[in-house]
Each structure stands twice: as structure tokens, then as C-alpha cells.
Amino acid sequence: MFDTVKTSDLSHVGKNGHREDTIEKLTGEAMYVSDMLLPGMLHAQLKKSPHARAKIVKIDYSKAAALPGVRAIVTGDELDYRLGLYVVDKRILARGEVRHFGEAVVAVAADTAEQARAAVDAIEVEYEVLPPVLHHMDALKDDAPLVHPELGSYDYMAAAFTPKPGTNIANHTKLRKGDVDKAFAESEWIIEREYSCPSVQHVPMETHVAIVQWGKGDKVNIWSSAQSPFTVRNLFCHAFGLSHSQVRVQVPYVGGGFGGKAGIGIEPLCAVLSRKAGGRPVKFQASREEEFSLLPCRSALTYRIKTGVSATGKIVAQHMTMYWDSGAYADYAVNVTRASGFSASGPYEIPNAWLDAYTIYTNKPYGTAYRGFGHVEFHWAVERHMELVAQAIGMDPFVFRLKNALRPGSLTMTGEEITEHTGNVIKCLEEAAKAICYGNLTDEEKARQKKTGWKIGKGVAALQKAPAMPPFTATSVVLKMNEDGSVLVNLALTDYGQGTYTSVRQIVAERLGFPLEKIKVAFESDTDRDPYDWQTVASKGLLLSGNAAILAAEDLIKNAYAVAGEILHCNVCDLGHDGDKIFIKHHPKKSVSFASMAVGHALPNGNGVGGPLIGVGRYIAQGLSNLNKEDGQGNPAIDWTYGAHGIIVEVCEETGEFHVLKIASVYDVGRAIHPEIVRGQAIGGMLQGLGTAICEGYIYDQQGRLLNPSFTDNKIPTAKDLPLEIECFVVETPQVDGPYGARGVGEHSMISVAPALGNAIQKATGAEIMHMPMRFEDVWRALRHKDPIDNWITKSPIGSCRSAPEARPNG
Amino acid sequence: MKIKVTVNGQLYERDVLEHKTLLRFLREDLGLTGTKEGCGMGECGACTVFFNGKVMNSCMILAVEADGATIDTIEGESRGPSLTDIQKAMEKNNSVQCGFCTPGMVMSIKELLQNKAKPSIPEIKEAIEGNFCRCTGYVQIIEAVLDVTGRSKEKGELKHV
Ligand code: FES
Ligand code: FES
Numbered sequence: 001m002f003d004t005v006k007t008s009d010l011s012h013v014g015k016n017g018h019r020e021d022t023i024e025k026l027t028g029e030a031m032y033v034s035d036m037l038l039p040g041m042l043h044a045q046l047k048k049s050p051h052a053r054a055k056i057v058k059i060d061y062s063k064a065a066a067l068p069g070v071r072a073i074v075t076g077d078e079l080d081y082r083l084g085l086y087v088v089d090k091r092i093l094a095r096g097e098v099r100h101f102g103e104a105v106v107a108v109a110a111d112t113a114e115q116a117r118a119a120v121d122a123i124e125v126e127y128e129v130l131p132p133v134l135h136h137m138d139a140l141k142d143d144a145p146l147v148h149p150e151l152g153s154y155d156y157m158a159a160a161f162t163p164k165p166g167t168n169i170a171n172h173t174k175l176r177k178g179d180v181d182k183a184f185a186e187s188e189w190i191i192e193r194e195y196s197c198p199s200v201q202h203v204p205m206e207t208h209v210a211i212v213q214w215g216k217g218d219k220v221n222i223w224s225s226a227q228s229p230f231t232v233r234n235l236f237c238h239a240f241g242l243s244h245s246q247v248r249v250q251v252p253y254v255g256g257g258f259g260g261k262a263g264i265g266i267e268p269l270c271a272v273l274s275r276k277a278g279g280r281p282v283k284f285q286a287s288r289e290e291e292f293s294l295l296p297c298r299s300a301l302t303y304r305i306k307t308g309v310s311a312t313g314k315i316v317a318q319h320m321t322m323y324w325d326s327g328a329y330a331d332y333a334v335n336v337t338r339a340s341g342f343s344a345s346g347p348y349e350i351p352n353a354w355l356d357a358y359t360i361y362t363n364k365p366y367g368t369a370y371r372g373f374g375h376v377e378f379h380w381a382v383e384r385h386m387e388l389v390a391q392a393i394g395m396d397p398f399v400f401r402l403k404n405a406l407r408p409g410s411l412t413m414t415g416e417e418i419t420e421h422t423g424n425v426i427k428c429l430e431e432a433a434k435a436i437c438y439g440n441l442t443d444e445e446k447a448r449q450k451k452t453g454w455k456i457g458k459g460v461a462a463l464q465k466a467p468a469m470p471p472f473t474a475t476s477v478v479l480k481m482n483e484d485g486s487v488l489v490n491l492a493l494t495d496y497g498q499g500t501y502t503s504v505r506q507i508v509a510e511r512l513g514f515p516l517e518k519i520k521v522a523f524e525s526d527t528d529r530d531p532y533d534w535q536t537v538a539s540k541g542l543l544l545s546g547n548a549a550i551l552a553a554e555d556l557i558k559n560a561y562a563v564a565g566e567i568l569h570c571n572v573c574d575l576g577h578d579g580d581k582i583f584i585k586h587h588p589k590k591s592v593s594f595a596s597m598a599v600g601h602a603l604p605n606g607n608g609v610g611g612p613l614i615g616v617g618r619y620i621a622q623g624l625s626n627l628n629k630e631d632g633q634g635n636p637a638i639d640w641t642y643g644a645h646g647i648i649v650e651v652c653e654e655t656g657e658f659h660v661l662k663i664a665s666v667y668d669v670g671r672a673i674h675p676e677i678v679r680g681q682a683i684g685g686m687l688q689g690l691g692t693a694i695c696e697g698y699i700y701d702q703q704g705r706l707l708n709p710s711f712t713d714n715k716i717p718t719a720k721d722l723p724l725e726i727e728c729f730v731v732e733t734p735q736v737d738g739p740y741g742a743r744g745v746g747e748h749s750m751i752s753v754a755p756a757l758g759n760a761i762q763k764a765t766g767a768e769i770m771h772m773p774m775r776f777e778d779v780w781r782a783l784r785h786k787d788p789i790d791n792w793i794t795k796s797p798i799g800s801c802r803s804a805p806e807a808r809p810n811g
Numbered sequence: 812m813k814i815k816v817t818v819n820g821q822l823y824e825r826d827v828l829e830h831k832t833l834l835r836f837l838r839e840d841l842g843l844t845g846t847k848e849g850c851g852m853g854e855c856g857a858c859t860v861f862f863n864g865k866v867m868n869s870c871m872i873l874a875v876e877a878d879g880a881t882i883d884t885i886e887g888e889s890r891g892p893s894l895t896d897i898q899k900a901m902e903k904n905n906s907v908q909c910g911f912c913t914p915g916m917v918m919s920i921k922e923l924l925q926n927k928a929k930p931s932i933p934e935i936k937e938a939i940e941g942n943f944c945r946c947t948g949y950v951q952i953i954e955a956v957l958d959v960t961g962r963s964k965e966k967g968e969l970k971h972v
Pocket of ligand 1: 847848849850851852853854855856857858859868869870871
């Protein structure tokens with residue numbers, strides 16, 4: 001909407017306006033759930049499984065129950081509920097069997113956290129340890145233990161997913177396009193390789209936290225650090241058989257999410273404790289260690305790609321098999337599989353494609369959405385593969401990419417036609433390459449290389465992502481005019497730092513023609529106050545809520561004009577307005593102020609007209625369809641955001657150490673609504689992508705115990721890990737149905753950082769790295785053709801990690 | 812155990828449990844929730860406060876160790892209606908996303924600027940290295956420091972191509 005208006009003709013959109021939430025955060029006034037205390041509130045602690053797979057033989061909490069301050073103890077046996085977004089496979093507390101290390105087994109609520117901790121320590125659980133299935137490739141073997149023997153009896157969303165009862169496969173997504181066998185037979189080259197990456201933790205700085213009060217009249221109040229209040233409410237009501245009107249979810253400031261807080265988490269746990277404690281509110285905040293092992297992570301992936309290329313360097317066929325490690329529960333992982341399936345080739349045209357993507361249960365902490373929704377992981381594979389295929393056929397990898405990139409007229413793997421409005425990946429690639437002087441070293445770089453002895457290399461990688469969401473995803477925005485003519489915006493999309501509220505505010509101000517200061521977006525989200533939004537995920541917020549905001553603004557103006565026409569005795573079509581008033585265009589002095597109409601207008605004789613001014617905007621995704629389950633064809637993407645990174649790296653061949661000298665990132669955002677926020681997303685995501693690329697990942701021992709659930713052993717990037725130079729660019733190919741032409745970019749910055757780095761390292765040294773992360777030792781090994789260390793299950797656990805379970809007291 | 816501690820210029824006398832950290836004392840006993848807990852293990856810097864004039868991770872200090880000490884927290888910044896120069900620069904430079912690291916970050920930057928009027932970029936990175944931020948990628952925080960020390964020209968920007 002309004003995609004053709006030039007930014008220079010706009011007042012607010014495209015400018016770097018003030019962010020409304022910043023001052024509270026800078027002063028410490030902003031209230032997060034972790035800061036909240038309620039009268040009579042109890043504190044919860046959990047007894048967790050020390051085993052990856054075991055039968056629960058006996059739980060004895062008699063000693064714990066007798067301890068001071070203990071108000072409620074709950075075990076899985078008394079909770080006959082199952083939860084699940086897509087496959088309903090998870091208990092609130094383990095029942096009968098534990099399926100991963102760190103899974104919650106018993107929950108305690110006490111007056112203080114110390115008392116709850118003491119009670120947890122006094123609980124005795126007897127287990128019969130069973131052999132776990134840890135690696136997702138092992139889980140596919142015929143004799144593998146089944147993580148969910150009852151898979152066949154679970155409910156699941158049949159329109160989108162296909163679980164395979166009797167196996168560990170939680171979902172099988174298929175895509176079939178063209179005639180792959182024929183195309184392979186005609187290919188000049190066929191190259192097949194396999195790539196992988198481990199599970200990774202989101203690391204929001206605020207760990208998951210919730211307070212729940214289950215009142216005696218079965219009214220439930222939830223305060224949660226959740227991304228999607230309506231999804232929490234919906235899943236909660238389904239699990240407990242409550243009406244939606246009985247449950248209220250409020251989300252105040254949230255200290256980061258990145259997908260890890262997208263679904264439902266610890267809320268049901270607090271709820272059952274509160275119910276058992278007679279309705280007292282119960283708070284649970286995950287410790288940092290629990291954030292790693294109790295709460296979900298990003299799925300590991302093994303991705304095998306076989307590509308057929310013609311004599312001219314065009315990809316003619318691709319056979320793709322993705323093996324996603326779901327961990328113990330399906331959660332979002334099945335949908336990551338589905339969304340990755342339809343996007344699996346990256347932004348390239350594949351005329352003949354065959355894809356099988358499996359979500360595989362293992363006895364490990366479970367996988368969920370994480371910024372990029374699978375695209376970070378599989379782009380690692382795709383963009384390393386493009387590099388290696390180009391090398392194999394003797395073509396420059398950049399030229400090979402351009403040759404195969406999607407362009408107007410191309411068909412995606414699901415058969416969607418790309419148009420000139422879709423976005424321009426070729427331009428993104430070209431600009432990224434230009435920014436790093438791709439292809440050769442500058443004199444300065446040559447001199448540096450000579451001086452340091454470290455080899456300099458340059459690499460590029462492209463990316464694409466569309467929101468993964470049901471085809472009928474909808475949202476709404478309500479504008480309410482205050483007595484002074486200012487406007488309050490209510491929406492249930494949450495803003496945990498992305499800045500979407502600021503952009504929505506700009507859009508509302510723009511469309512109303514009001515100054516920015518007159519618009520306030522209500523910060524906390526509340527299912528009892530705000531109109532519906534599906535979820536805050538998928539980089540869909542700006543597009544859907546931005547459109548709803550435009551429609552709400554138009555509705556508000558329309559309603560105000562109707563009242564003004566009555567007051568001014570004129571036709572609505574003759575009216576105009578500014579930020580304060582509505583006037584007759586021909587007689588601008590004849591006007592009525594918004595303030596005087598905001599809550600109902602009093603005529604001179606005291607008669608009332610109008611009423612409180614409210615604008616409602618609803619938007620639902622257009623033109624999308626379910627994908628055919630047999631061939632994956634259909635229209636899943638409301639918009640595609642394309643991008644590319646260029647990286648310059650220097651590598652010490654002797655030690656495998658490297659520095660990122662420069663990263664240049666380019667995204668086709670349609671329109672940058674707030675350039676500094678776009679840049680903040682670009683850089684923040686880039687560094688998170690670099691963390692994934694260079695150091696982050698879960699390490700387990702052979703019993704399936706997580707060895708590195710702490711910042712000591714699972715580093716995340718600090719300020720010192722920044723590349724020396726960072727440049728961010730935007731291309732603006734307007735999205736026809738985006739608000740002012742904009743499309744989302746929140747996740748994209750994290751995608752393809754890793755392969756751009758891998759490609760640059762390969763260019764510098766020849767090291768062929770196929771496994772992420774690329775730690776210095778992995779580069780060193782690759783240079784010496786040694787296998788990378790297996791990141792999933794380490795073979796030499798003891799001593800390699802300071803937080804090995806043996807070394808920790810309350811493991 | 813009874814302790815006397817001066818926080819943001821005000822003297823408090825409180826009874827505290829021996830094992831309570833200074834962080835939890837500030838948050839739970841004094842209601843100063845601006846200081847955050849990101850790990851409780853001395854790794855992330857979300858709990859950074861001034862302890863007798865030097866920044867420290869308050870999760871690694873016991874409240875009883877603060878007996879007689881002077882503590883400054885984020886709530887002590889910007890007393891009165893206006894923000895400090897550091898806060899203003901962070902506001903202007905889009906240095907805040909989720910905001911959970913922000914109070915600790917403000918304290919570390921304050922100490923840096925007390926010690927050095929115009930720190931170099933590597934010195935800024937060094938000073939905030941112990942403050943994890945998962946959202947911003949640090950660049951716009953570093954730019955706020957450049958800005959507040961009169962070097963806003965060194966700031967990057969989003970380029971339209
Ligand atoms: S909470 Fe103190 S360093 Fe993380
Ligand atoms: S702004 Fe979110 S952690 Fe720094």
C-alpha cells in the first residue's frame with residue numbers, strides 16, 4: 001500500500017524518529033516480568049532429569065512437602081494434559097518417562113525461591129535409565145529406540161504435517177518439481193555433498209519468565225515474557241479445556257526473544273502450581289542453565305544436496321534431503337522443516353527439484369523457532385554448496401550465483417512466479433560484492449597479507465526468506481482517539497526490541513497526517529485489551545500490522561469526517577484535515593478540532609453528536625495457499641526478502657585463527673521505514689549470525705547430557721568479536737502489498753553470514769569447511785583435511801568443558 | 812545479618828541473609844529493579860553497578876560484603892527529569908533494543924568515560940566487552956560513545972543503493 005509514493009514526499013516514513021520505549025529502558029524504569037512481584041506470590045523451582053532417557057520408577061516428595069514455606073508440589077502423574085503447536089506431544093511435566101536431559105519432572109512452589117530450591121533438593125526420583133537416541137541420523141535406523149512410541153495416537157495439524165508412527169519421524173515434508181531423473185541424466189556435472197550444524201541456543205538476555213495466577217473461579221491471569229500472547233492463550237486454553245474468555249495473557253517489556261519465546265513455554269507449569277496452591281500467583285524464571293536445557297533451542301541439521309549442472313553452468317536438477325533434529329518434542333521444529341523445505345534451494349532457480357525434509361525425534365532438548373526459522377542453518381549448506389559446485393565446474397562462484405539467481409519470470413520450487421516487485425537478489429549480490437571489492441585484493445590488502453603472513457580471502461553469500469505462517473494469517477490494529485486529539489494504538493504484536501512499534505507509529509502518523517508526538521503505541525500487550533494478532537514471528541509483523549495500521553488510520557479518519565460533516569453541515573468529500581482539525585477545503589476557516597470530537601462532540605446547544613473516535617484495521621494475508629502434501633506445490637510466501645553478505649577475512653594457516661576484516665550486508669527491504677532501526681536489525685542479526693558461524697553450539701556427552709549450558713562454555717559474541725568494518729545497504733524494490741512498500745527484515749540479517757565466512761576462508765586458504773561453527777580448530781583441521789570435531793556428541797567430554805555435569809553441584 | 816549501605820546517595824540499613832547477592836538485595840529488598848540478572852554467574856554484565864566507585868558484577872558480590880559500601884545503580888543516573896549525556900546519546904543513536912543489557916551497559920560506559928575523555932574504538936570495545944548484548948550487535952552503542960565524546964562523524968549509516 002502506498003508503495004509508489006517517494007520517501008522524499010513522506011513526513012514520517014523513511015525518517016529516523018524517536019523510539020518511544022527507549023527512555024524507560026535507559027533509566028531502568030521499564031518493567032519486565034522478571035522485575036514483577038505480586039502480593040502473595042510464590043516462587044517455583046523444578047526438579048529436572050539428569051538423564052536423556054529413563055523410566056520414572058518412583059517419585060518421593062514426602063520430605064520436601066514437610067519443609068517450611070512449601071505450598072504446592074506437582075508431578076506429571078497428576079497432569080493429564082498434552083501441549084503442542086503442531087504435534088501435540090509434550091507433557092507439562094514428564095510422565096512415565098523422561099525424554100531429554102534437563103526435562104522438568106517435579107515442580108515446587110514455595111514462599112521464597114530458597115525454600116523452593118531446598119524442597120527440590122529433598123525430592124527423590126528413582127529412574128530406570130534407558131539407552132538414549134542422540135544423533136538424529138542414528139534415530140532413523142531400524143533398531144533405534146522410539147522417543148515417542150505413541151506417536152500414532154497424538155493429535156497433529158494434518159493439513160501441513162505428516163508424522164510417521166512407529167518411527168522417530170515427527171514430520172516428512174516433500175517437494176517434487178519437474179523431472180529430476182531426466183535432468184540429472186542430461187547434466188554435464190553432478191556434485192553431491194553434505195553439510196551440518198549443531199543445536200544452538202537463542203540466548204535472550206532475559207531468560208524465560210512467567211507469573212500465573214489461577215483463581216478459584218477458574219479465571220487465569222498470565223504475565224509472561226512471551227512473544228505471542230494470543231498463541232499462549234490459545235494453546236493454554238486447548239490444553240486445559242478452558243474458554244478463551246477465562247484466560248488473560250499480558251506481556252510487558254521482554255528482554256529479547258529471537259523465536260525462543262514464540263510459542264507456549266513455562267506458563268502451564270506456573271498455572272498448575274498456582275491452582276494447587278489455592279490461587280496464589282506463582283512465578284518461575286529459568287536460570288541461565290535452564291534456558292539451555294529445559295527450554296527449547298535451535299534444531300541441528302544435516303543437509304545432503306546433489307546438484308546437476310548443464311555445460312553452461314545452469315543448475316538443471318537438485319536432489320535435497322534435510323534431516324532436522326527435533327530433540328524430544330516437535331514444537332516449532334516440524335514447521336521449520338516445512339518452511340525450510342519450500343525455501344531449501346536458497347534464492348536460485350531449480351527447474352527440477354526433489355526434496356525430502358524430515359523432522360526427527362531424539363533424546364535431546366527440543367528444537368523450536370530461532371531467528372531465520374531454519375534458513376540460517378540450511379543457507380549454510382546451500383551457500384557453501386554453491387561455492388563448491390562452482391569450484392568443481394571451474395566457474396567463479398559469484399558468476400555461478402548470478403547465473404542461477406531468481407529473477408522476474410523464474411519459478412520458485414513451489415511454482416510461484418517471481419515478478420519485478422518480488423525483490424532483487426541479483427542487485428543485493430552485486431552490491432555486496434562491490435562493497436568488498438570481490439574477486440581480487442586491493443594493494444593495501446596485498447601489503448597487509450605480506451606483512452602479517454595471514455592469507456586474505458573474500459566470499460559472498462545470498463539469502464532469502466519468506467514468513468512461514470498459515471496462509472490465512474491475520475492481525476488487527478485499533479486506534480483510539482484521546483480527549484486531546486492524540487491517538488493510542490493498540491495491537492497484540494509484541495515489540496521485544498525489534499522496533500516494530502516505532503515503525504507502526506510512523507505509519508499511523510503518516511497516514512493520519514499527524515505529528516509523531518500525537519501517536520502512542522501502548523507498550524504492554526494484553527489479550528483482554530488488544531485486538532487479535534497471530535504471533536510475533538516470521539518477520540511478518542511490519543507487513544501485516546503495518547497494513548492493519550494503515551487501514552485503522554483510514555477508518556479513524558473516515559469516522560472523524562462523518563462527524564465533522566455533520567457538525568460543519570457539509571459533504572464529507574469537501575473536507576480536509578491537518579494534525580489538529582478537520583476543515584472545509586473551500587473555506588478552511590470553517591473547521592472543527594479533533595479534540596472536540598474525540599470522545600463525542602457537543603453542539604452549541606448542548607446536543608451531542610458522534611461519540612468516541614475509534615479506527616479499526618484488519619489485515620489478512622492474501623493469495624496464499626496450503627502446499628500440496630505430495631509435491632509441495634502452492635503459494636506459501638506473502639513476501640520474499642532477499643539479501644546478500646560479502647565478507648573479507650584474514651586467516652593464519654599455521655593456527656587456523658582468523659579475523660573478519662569487513663562485512664557488507666545488503667537487503668531488499670522494499671522501503672526502510674526507519675533506517676536506523678533497519679541498521680540495528682542488520683547489525684544485531686549479523687553478529688548473532690557470526691556467533692553461530694564461529695563459536696556457538698550445544699555439546700553433549702555420550703549419555704546425552706548437555707556439557708555447555710553456560711556462557712563459560714557456550715560463548716556468544718562480545719563487542720570485541722565485531723568485524724573491523726561493517727557496512728549496511730538497502731535496496732528498495734517496493735513490495736506492492738507492503739505498508740509503504742516495506743517488507744520484513746528482522747530475521748534475514750542472521751542468514752548466510754556463516755557461509756559467506758566459510759566461502760571467504762576457503763578463498764583465502766582452500767580449507768573446505770562443511771560443518772558449522774567454524775572455530776579456529778575447525779579451520780586448522782580443515783586445512784589439514786582432518787574431520788571436523790563432531791559437535792553433537794563429543795567423544796572426549798571430560799575436561800573439555802568446565803561445566804560438565806560432574807563438575808556442577810545441582811546438575 | 813545487619814548491613815548499612817549507601818545506594819544512590821541514600822543510606823539503607825537492612826537485615827540480609829548471608830547468601831543473598833548484592834544484585835538480589837538491590838532488586839528484591841530495595842526494589843531497584845533497573846539492575847538486571849542475565850546469568851547470575853558473573854558472565855554477562857547485566858547486573859553491573861558501581862561498587863565504591865568501580866563497576867562490578869553485583870551478582871558476584873554478597874550483600875553482606877556491601878556493608879559500609881557505596882553503591883550506584885542505574886536508578887541513580889538521570890536524577891531529575893532529564894537523561895544523562897550518555898543516556899541521551901544512546902537514545903539518539905538507536906543503541907537500545909530489548910533494553911535488558913542497557914542499564915549495565917550505561918554503567919560500564921560511565922566508568923569508561925570517567926577514566927578516559929575520548930576513548931578509541933578498541934578501548935570502547937574493551938570497556939563493554941563484559942556486557943553481553945544479544946540484540947544490537949554493539950555498533951550503535953559504540954556510536955553513542957563516539958557521539959557523546961564529540962565524534963559523531965565516525966558514525967556509520969544505512970546506505971541506500
Ligand atoms: S547477572 Fe551478573 S554477570 Fe550476568
Ligand atoms: S538490547 Fe537486548 S540485550 Fe542489549
